Amino acid sequence: MTKSLNIAVIGLGFIGLPLSLSYARKGANVVGIDVSEPLIRDINQGISHHLEYFEGKSLADILKDQLAAGRFKATTSYEEAASQVNNYIITVGIPVKNGDPEMRYLTAACESLVGVLKKGDTVILRSTVIPGSTEDLVKPLLEKSGLKAGEDFYLAYASERIAEGRAFEEFINMPLAMGGINEESAKRAHEVLTFVTEAEVTISDIKVVETSKVIENVQRDVNIAMVQQFARFAEKAGIDTFELIRVANTHKRVNLLTPGPGVGGYCLPNALYYLLPKAKEIGVNLDLLETARQINDSVPRILVNMVGEKLSEAGKTLAGSKVAVLGLAMKDFSNDDRISPPHHLVQLLEEAGAHVAAYDPAVPARYPYKVDSLGDAVSGADALIYVTVQEEFLEIDWDEVLGKMNQNPVLVDGKNRIPRSISEKAVLIRI
Ligand SMILES: NC(=O)c1ccc[n+]([C@@H]2O[C@H](COP(=O)([O-])OP(=O)(O)OC[C@H]3O[C@@H](n4cnc5c(N)ncnc54)[C@H](O)[C@@H]3O)[C@@H](O)[C@H]2O)c1
Missing domain, CATH: 3.40.50.720 (NAD(P)-binding Rossmann-like Domain)
Structure with missing residues (x-):
């Protein structure tokens, strides 16, 4: 029927x-x-x-x-x-x-x-x-x-x-x-x-379901913040972060999420702020959750500092350098760029005096720093930060990209997608 x-x-x-x-x-x-x-x-x-x-x-x-x-x-x-x-x-x-x-x-x-x-x-x-x-x-x-x-x-x-x-x-x-x-x-x-x-x-009960939804999002925010800290530790200890997580997740009761350029979108960054008003009203401390939010918010700043350091090792400065940002959406294969860490990243790069050319074929919104092709983004760039995967990026010929960038380029791979062999020809940072 x-x-x-x-x-x-x-x-x-x-x-x-x-x-x-x-x-x-x-x-x-x-x-x-x-x-x-x-x-x-x-x-x-x-x-x-x-x-x-x-x-x-x-x-x-x-x-x-x-x-x-x-x-x-x-x-x-x-x-x-x-x-x-x-x-x-x-x-x-x-x-x-x-x-x-x-x-x-x-x-x-x-x-x-x-x-x-x-x-x-x-x-x-x-x-x-x-x-x-x-x-x-x-x-x-x-x-x-x-x-x-x-x-x-x-x-x-x-x-x-x-x-x-x-x-x-x-x-x-x-x-x-x-x-x-x-x-x-x-x-x-x-x-x-x-x-x-x-x-x-x-x-x-309705309040249980409403609250459950919010904490379902918050636990992902906290998990990612924890993994960001594991990633910082792994970097300095000379361990591959993605391999570390892959191995840890073979434990049946471990489910680490992947680190990235920050946490964006409508759901995860907002979740804590749906809980805080009530927590304040009833006098409950949610400091672990607040710290997690701050850690995730600080990732774009960490990326900018990394790029600045590597550029200066190559005798350049962030101020005056061209930086290509690949991806503006808040997550891979999405057109949603609300509360998206790449925008925060661009803002910080521009504040440091860099010229930013960001490219995302899936995001329809226009921004002063958004360009219309991968070529426009990478031509003459001193650094490239890969933050969001889109279909078109799966086909990237990285040697061709390097050919279009300036001498001694710095590449930051936020997605574990740039072939490691590139590190023979450029500075490659994987986060
Ligand atoms: N986007 C996600 O992945 C996702 C996942 C789970 C839950 N949610 C939740 O679902 C809800 C919707 O999220 P979204 O991403 O679809 O938001 P959205 O901003 O894409 O859509 C909301 C729509 O509501 C419209 N709107 C605003 N005021 C209106 C009114 N008075 N009458 C009629 N329409 C009105 C807006 O114009 C907009 O098109 C949010 O509470 C979000 O937290 C979203």
Whole structure:
């Protein structure tokens, strides 16, 4: 028997767009809501820069298929969506500015939803939030409709655990954690969520699920910070960091992540700041977590210092040198450059007086220091810092790159991808 479902996804970003299309692929009638008019225009024309693939198709191809099948459309109008659906999933973000979480997108989404909410609707918050947000912020905002949560409409929280680049597959196969504000809310949300999710669903208290999501991210931040320190130790001790981690991870209960140019994206760097307000309120010390954040934030500075040292050994100075930065995305094979360490790296290099030419074929945003080809980035460069892998970089002919760079080049390999043989012709640092 084919199931049917009418659903609106609020916020059509890295999560909301592939989530909408996952519902549409399974036969739901989906309306995507976003406040960005240019985004809605692009989406309705089948345009998207997101690098997601599923069963051999790109996100843009899946989008075009679902638009053509009439199972998905995007709008800025909550009214238009409400006339067609009884279920909502909210996926707007909570950005962090100078350590402070900004609730205004979530608040605005709830304020728009409250105007169109109907008796019997189900609302599922799927954003990563400050623990307590569903019951303390979203519920009272939605109850301004005059409808009572748990009786007139149903309210639940489900954390989002997918990794960008694997969204379609993980919406189906990633185990899900969720909680409802009462049993009926949990039951209805479970039905909506398992329309797409085929993996195990854990039902718990909402605050537990909200907090669990945040600490799932924080533990990765701390693991990476620990590995950064192992990497600094290994460098000075003359040990290969990647080999060290590879060997340690052969232990069945050890799972070290890989060091890199820092920790970026929307999820990991923000997680601590979702916990801190509550920790301060209840007088709990989270200094290990804060130190981990500082360690990860300091990696671009360490890279800049390394490059400066090696250039001066070659009789050059960072000031006045050209530095090529390969990759601006916050992780490999991604177009997402939010809170991306390479931008921090560029900023520090420029502050030191270097001329930076950064190249990332997957990132659509434009920046003064971004160039349009690998050749433009490396021609006449004194140093190169490889920070994010993209498909095009897998084909790099490193001898050709060296041929275009200045004499005595310095190469920093943040990805363990530059052949070691290069060290016969250039200074090669692996981090
Ligand atoms: N990106 C990831 O890999 C990932 C993974 C797990 C969880 N999450 C969480 O999922 C949530 C969404 O993340 P994202 O990366 O998709 O964010 P995003 O910034 O890519 O998307 C959010 C979208 O919401 C829209 N929006 C803002 N205010 C709105 C409103 N009032 N009404 C309708 N739309 C509105 C924005 O225009 C934007 O398109 C965040 O809480 C994030 O922490 C993200």
